Amino acid sequence: MKIFPGFLSRYVSGTNMYHDCLFLLTGVVLAFGYDDLSKNKVATQSTTAVSSTDDFIASNAVDRDITTCMRASPIGKSSVDKTVWWRVDLGGVYNIYSANILFKNYVGYESRQRGRFAGFSLYISNNGSMDNSSLCYKDGPQLPSLNFTTTCITSGRYVTFYNERLDGVSYPEGYTLSLVYTELCEVIVQGCQASGVYGRSCAQPCPFNCRDNDCHIKEGTCFDCAPGWREAVCNTKCNAGWYGLNCKQQCSGHCRDNAICNHVTGQCDGGCAAGWRGVLCDKVCKDETYGNSCVYNCSGNCLHDYPCNRQTGQCDMGCKPGYINAFCNEHCPPGYYGYECKKACSGHCLNNTVCDHITGTCTNGCLAGYVGKLCNDACKEGYFGQNCLHACSSNCKTCKYTDGTCSCQAGWKGSNCSTVCIKSFGENCLYPCSKNCVNQTCNRFHGICQFGCESGYHGQKCDKEFLSTSCLSAVSSGFIGATVSACVIIAMVVLISMIRRKGVFISKPNSSNPKDATYAEIENQRSGDSTYQELSVTTGQELTGSQPDKAYQNLALQ
Template sequence: MFENNVYRRLYGWPIPFYYNNTRVFIAFAYDDLSKGKVATQSTTHPSTWMWLYKANYAVDRTITTCMRAKPIGKSSEYKTVWWEVDLGGEYHVYSVNILFKNYGGEENRQRGRFAGFSLYVSSNGSRDNSSLCYKDGPDLPPLNFTTTCITFGRYVTFYNERLDAVIYPKEYEVSDVVSELCEVIVKGCKTSGVYGENCDIRCPTNCKYNTCHIQTGACFGCKPGWMRLRCDIGCINGWYGANCEQQCSGHCRDNISCNHVTGQCDGGCVAGWRGAICDKECRNWTYGNNCVHNCSGNCLNDSTCNKQTGHCDRGCKPGYTNALCNERCFSGYFGNECEQTCSGHCLENRTCDRIDGTCSDGCQDGYMGKLCNDSCKVGYYGRNCSCVCPSYCKSCKPTDGTCTCYAGWMGPNCSIGCVWSYGEDCQYPCSKYCVDQTCNRFNGRCLSGCDSGYYGPKCDQKSASTSFFASKLSTVSSGILGVVVSTCVYGTTTVVIIIIRRKKSSVSSKNRSITKVSPYGEMENQQSGDSTYEELSL
């Protein structure tokens, strides 16, 4: 009973039977993967009945029938032998149990023939180091051999050899080595994604390929984004993928870590980046979160905008302004950064071109040039400065040709000669002392002379003698008037006295009065003599 419990713990429910007087237990704790499957072998030992030693006898679960191959070794034609079973699909293998043929009293010989074998489990029947499950030696194996071989595969291969050039342990049989396998029992789970003795426990969800250790349930590897033995913990922040060995791009929006499985930025990319994992910069002329915005196309020298902000870091093309260069210049401004002012002289007060400041429809009267910021040259005016100023204009207004006239002319176009005036634009009147108030219209000289008492080219100067005579005449006139009055008073008095005296006096008095000097006579003498005043010619 105790022995059965031991086998039960090791193999599940054991089934004991006797093989050549030896008690044999076949464990059925895991699924039997090889029972009744197709088997092949390198050679088949000859017999009267060809079916007696065929390869399938090793998987028929009848221990009285065994496969047998032709002998190998020094005295044999063959040096190697192999037997293989196709499980019919790739399964999770736990162990391989081989019952090697035993003959009574020949156990050591049989063990010596069995010794040195190899077991391979593969997906394609290959026999290389990657598929090697077990290599026997140097001790002799038991004839009921079991080895744990936890792996995945479809083909289980038994292989042995006795090469001439190799020296084998002395216990090994090296001549007439016959391989006889009575049963090969491959244990494992037929159902994928399970583990445990009864193959009824699901592997952890995040095991790679949904497979795990057939005993413990530990994952052989994790699905991308998971780690630890049972793949139940996600990658730490900033890492993702298989074995959590890949680093996030660092460009996820809001500094959120990427998806620990795919590396994708589930919330999108920060400005300037694109792609599922935000590892690609925005293409030229795009910007912003996930690069969904287009640049304005107005950056200087057709350069692309900043892929994060959309700003034109080098500035704008002429005619555009603000950080994105997506606003045109305000009316009246043009050029780089819209810092230049239009001339203000475009035709009909239209605004200039926002890029180069040109007036596409032409200039206002009096201006020319692409920018309409050049006044007409001297002597020209009007639309495109195509009109010639009148010949008597000293200068004309470039807008409408209004003149400032040369001396002697007046009028809008300086075509009218001055009348009773002279100088530029006839702005000065002729002197009122010019005879007939006429003068030379260019310089103001009186043409017919001056009125009496004035002289000079423009008759604007008084004669000096006339001024002196007038002053003296006033003084003399006052004196004469006084003398006349006094004389008259005196004369009147004298006449009265004479009349009285004549009445009283004699003829002698008359004679005395004749010898006396008469005041009137004195005046007459003065009048007949030379005057102290000069005659004034007017």
């Protein structure tokens, strides 16, 4: 049991002995109850009464010697000071159960001392403040006992005694109003020095989920619960969908698989539902991200750069040109391009490469014979090849725009119509000269025999036989003499006509085309087996060609 120094040598008068006995009983309670939190702690006061030996300092109230007391300068009507305070620093925040104050008594002056003590206030706080939130006890209107104890279950570091006598204020009967000295002999603050415990022996641990491990020092109930817990001893989780301090915060509702958020932190321990992000899953995905906790990137190919669906990643408004499927992450199939891949490529890209899936252009150029961004324009007439840079031959009737191969005009043959016809004539030299032409040589444009006909044939193409044999066979044997005579006369007439006329025949020009330009051909042919030249044109006939593209006119008199 704790016995305070000097107690037994204290006053023996009845009144003082009464108070001393009370204080002794208090000491006995302290010895077997709560901890003494204020003993020998640092104390301060607003003023100190004048003394030559510093007998009235603030620390006297916590030295556990009832014969030494603090004393402040007087307050009241005749005093300069109107208020007074004394404060002890417990050195830390403790759970407090009660405060006991022993006010000084004088033999025969107990009523006066109670009047000086009356009206005081007791504050307990963490910072020394004196306001309604830290008020532990307010005395009045009855006069207090000089050995005063009040239960004040709270926590704090600073315990402050305060009193006042203000001018113009009416105070209850019995209050001393002048020369009000404050004399505190002992201030005992009872509580538990250890944190997180309660009970008279300070041996019971506070419930695990009490906020700051702080509980009612007597009952063991929590003043506040740690986040996520509720009820008096904080042993019940927040209701589903709620979390945090006092379970007053609502979950976001966006946890993955509709899970309930953590009752303490509010976090979604299994991650966020599709389209949500953040610690609490309360923020939507940023643009171009989607899915659970927004960990996936959109394709970036949604139509008009709209963001994809934050939950599914699909492009709800469709795809940009060149892309297909719900996510717009696939190119058009080969050979197609554009919006919804509905346009077909030209099929004329160089090396048979596919066109660009977005624009349809051939990035490496076009096949021979085609031009334009899409390679869908054929070379204009007269040109062919890569980029249509090559001109077709002038001898072509038609020219293939891809490789320049020609269908030739009359008199020419070969892939580019650069080879003249030999023993043949016409377009692409398709027609052979008549075998009845001398040396089977004919005009390459229209097939007229150039050097005359073989014996027995006549005509421009030597395709007609002479009728001499037929004529002789037609004369009857009775008129052989007359027939022979007639034949001799006819032959003489023809011979005289040939001598008088020269075998020169001229053809007039009828075309400006060099290929079709007319020119004169002189033909004077002899035959070893024939003594004359037969002419196939009747005397006086106009000398003209039958076709505009024929270069020769074989003329004869008959």
